[in-house]
Structures are given as C-alpha cells and as structure tokens.
Amino acid sequence: MSERGPEKNHGWIEALDRCARCGKCRSVCPAFKLLQTETDVARGRISLLQAKAEGKPISKERLRELFYSCIKCYRCEGNCPSQVKYGQIISRMGFDYGMEGFGSRMMAWLLRFMLPRRGIYDLVVKMASWLQKVFPSPKGERIRHLPISFFHRKSIPSLAETPALKLSSMRTCEEAESVGSVVFLFTGCLCNYVYPEMAEATKTVLEYAGFQVRLPKEQLCCGMPLKAIGDREGAAMLAERNMELFERYCPDWIVSPCPTCTGHLKRGYPELWDQRALPWSERCIDMSELLCKNSEFADRLRATRRKQRLIRITYHDPCHLLWVLENQEEPRTLLRSLAELIEPKEGAQCCGMGGIFSAVHPLLAAEIGTRRAEELLSVDPEEIVTGCPGCILQLKERTSARGENIPVTHTAEFIARCLLDQDS
Numbered sequence: 001m002s003e004r005g006p007e008k009n010h011g012w013i014e015a016l017d018r019c020a021r022c023g024k025c026r027s028v029c030p031a032f033k034l035l036q037t038e039t040d041v042a043r044g045r046i047s048l049l050q051a052k053a054e055g056k057p058i059s060k061e062r063l064r065e066l067f068y069s070c071i072k073c074y075r076c077e078g079n080c081p082s083q084v085k086y087g088q089i090i091s092r093m094g095f096d097y098g099m100e101g102f103g104s105r106m107m108a109w110l111l112r113f114m115l116p117r118r119g120i121y122d123l124v125v126k127m128a129s130w131l132q133k134v135f136p137s138p139k140g141e142r143i144r145h146l147p148i149s150f151f152h153r154k155s156i157p158s159l160a161e162t163p164a165l166k167l168s169s170m171r172t173c174e175e176a177e178s179v180g181s182v183v184f185l186f187t188g189c190l191c192n193y194v195y196p197e198m199a200e201a202t203k204t205v206l207e208y209a210g211f212q213v214r215l216p217k218e219q220l221c222c223g224m225p226l227k228a229i230g231d232r233e234g235a236a237m238l239a240e241r242n243m244e245l246f247e248r249y250c251p252d253w254i255v256s257p258c259p260t261c262t263g264h265l266k267r268g269y270p271e272l273w274d275q276r277a278l279p280w281s282e283r284c285i286d287m288s289e290l291l292c293k294n295s296e297f298a299d300r301l302r303a304t305r306r307k308q309r310l311i312r313i314t315y316h317d318p319c320h321l322l323w324v325l326e327n328q329e330e331p332r333t334l335l336r337s338l339a340e341l342i343e344p345k346e347g348a349q350c351c352g353m354g355g356i357f358s359a360v361h362p363l364l365a366a367e368i369g370t371r372r373a374e375e376l377l378s379v380d381p382e383e384i385v386t387g388c389p390g391c392i393l394q395l396k397e398r399t400s401a402r403g404e405n406i407p408v409t410h411t412a413e414f415i416a417r418c419l420l421d422q423d424s
Helices: 011-018 031-037 042-052 060-068 084-096 102-114 118-134 189-193 196-208 224-228 232-249 259-281 287-292 295-307 319-324 329-336 362-377 387-402 411-422
Strands: 184-187 212-214 253-255 312-316 385-387 408-410
Touching: 011 042, 011 084, 031 362, 042 084, 060 084, 084 224, 102 118, 102 224, 118 385, 184 196, 184 224, 184 312, 189 196, 189 387, 196 212, 196 287, 196 411, 212 259, 224 232, 224 259, 232 259, 232 295, 253 259, 253 287, 259 319, 287 295, 287 411, 295 411, 312 329, 312 362, 329 408, 329 411, 362 387, 385 387, 387 408, 408 411
Parallel strands: 184 212, 184 253, 312 385, 385 408
Antiparallel strands: none
16 A cells, blocks of 8 residues: 655645745735735735744644635635745645644544445435425525534535436446546535536536546545545545545546546645555546547537527636636636637636635625625626536525526536537
8 A cells, every 4th residue: 555645744844934925815815805814814824834833832723713714715826926835735734733623523523424434425415405305494495514514504505316426327337338538527525415417417528528437436525525624534534445446447537527626636635645646636637628638529619609699608717726727718718619708807706615614704705705796797697607516506695695596507517508409
C-alpha cells in the first residue's frame, strides 16, 4: 500500500512565508466585501497562523472559528500575485483546528459512520425523503441537509425518489462496452440524492460525444464533507476506497457533474495520499474541458445551433470550476454554440453556497447569494446556466426569494436538452 501524505508538514510554513501582505485578496473575497474584517480574509488568516507558528498566544478555538468562516472559493489563490497556495493553507488549518469543537467531532462521527456505508446512507436519505412528504415546509417539500440539520439551519430541495446510482437508465460498469475512451462518472452526493437528472444528462452528453461511460455502484462520497470539517482521517479513508475503484477499473477519464468533487479528487487526494493519487488526479477533468477536446462534437453543437431558436442565457462560474479546475472558456465555448450568451458586467462572482459555509453562516451566504442572483438577473436572461449542483441549489433559492421563476440549469442538462430536441 502506498504511504499516506505527510501529517505534519504539507509545505504550509513555506506557503505562509510567500504571502507579501499586499491585500489583493481583500478585493476578491466575497465574505470580506460584506464584513470588512481583516481576519475574514486570506491575509488576516495567514498572519494569525504565522503568529501561532511563532508561539504567540492565539487560541485554537479562534483559529477553528476562522477556518469555518472561510467560504473556500479559492478566488484569493487565483488572484494572488505571490502565488500563495491558500488552498493548501486552509486545508492544513482545518486538519489542525477544525475538529476542536464538540459539534464538529459529533458531525465527523456521523459522517464517518454513514458515508462509507452506501446502504445506510441510502436508508437515511430515504427516511429523510419520507419525512419531507409528511412534514413539508410552507415553501414546498424541503428538509434540512442531514446530518448538518442537527446543528445548523440549511434546507435543500426535495430529495429524489431514486438516487442516480440506482436509476435503470444509468448503465453499470460491468455492462459497459470496451470501445472508445472510458469515462468513470463520479456522481457526487448532491447529484446522486437530490439532482440525479444532472448525472443522467452528463452521461447522455458524454455518450453522444462518443465516450464509454461507466458508473460503478460501489463509489462513495468523495470525502469533501469530512475535509470541510477538518477530519483528515475520515477524508483519507473515503479517498482510499474510491481510489481502489479507480485502480480496479482504470478509466481514461474521471468526470463528475460537481466541480467540488472533481476539484477534491484532483487536488485533495494527492494531499491525502501523495504519489498513489497522482495517476488518478491527472485524469480528473470537467465535462466541458473534455468535450472541448473533441472537435467532432463541437461541429455537432454548431449544427444544432443552426436548427434551433437561440434562447438568451447567462452563465454563472462555479468557484471551484473556475479557480480550482481553471475552466473558464470551455463551458462558454459549448454554450455559445447553442445559445445567445449574455453576461453581467460584474463578471465571475461567488454565489455564497460554499458547502458547509452556507450552513454555518446562512445569513451571510444568503446575502452573497442574493447579490449574485441580482447580477445574473440584471441581463434579463430566459435561463441561468451553471456547472455546479451546489450553485444551482443556492441560485434557485435566492432567485425564488426575489419572486423570480427563472430556470437555473446545469450545463450538462442544457446541452443534453438541445441535443435531444435536435434528434426528436
């Protein structure tokens, strides 16, 4: 078995020293724009961590609080002139201080028990889906996100009747043919249990482009929820289980409709497992980037554009797709082939979802999300398109709160719909 990544030194002291304290991060941090508090921006956190490393009396509780107050959008890393690896820093901060509180330890215990056991996970979600029907909220069938619901107020849409991994339309790994490039479709928890139609659309588009899509039922959560609360051991356990699947099936590419999952597979797994993860992290890619490598598919999209009415859409950049996977033009290239793409003058901005951030700081997340929704709606689109199920959850909630009934669609769903409309 390959050795785990280093426990005590991820090169993070060197990463701290790279910070020039220029404050560029202040201009892009979505939380700082509202709070205007130095400790709520990358420079402030780095200063406190450096002071702690020098032996100054900064409490672990304070550092834990600052870890959870970071939205982890990585905009600061993408805009840093000194190329500070803030993602590495905030990960180490979480591993050292994220588990200090009782609530975090309890949540880690629940997640460690549930996430590696797909049968139990399915059962918990099934029970939650039943409760949605028995106790609907005034705004529709919604329930708090388990197990976060035990600690914070955050709701999610109606849970799917059938998870993506159990849909009859999703071909199993054993049934896949051994022709063409093989894509391992990694559903992620949100697409598996809440938005299975996004996983279906991703499969449809990839197969249309000529890829062999495989969907091993044994796949587990990527481990990002455990990493998000600082549980290194739990995150590493899930990473190892998933890497065993990669090693068994040897796909050419690993694609997920969730860029947070893809980003964690690509960047997070090497942090946890070093060399063992590298062959697979290099094969992790967003669907839009993979499709743009296929010139024949691009020609098909252009042909589809000529046959259909062009609707007016706007595109929202998911932070992890833009700043972790560095995909900005690829989704736009695909969408411009099918629609009239109009973008807000503010450009790429965070929607405020941030995974656990929106559960720990729901009011701040809502305010960031409302601003983003207003920016997207300002160009009067017929539809909002984005490449992240988390962003879709947030934008649907924030546009609905403003009384707008506008479709918010995953990139894969939009492309699949256009292709199917052409064929019908």
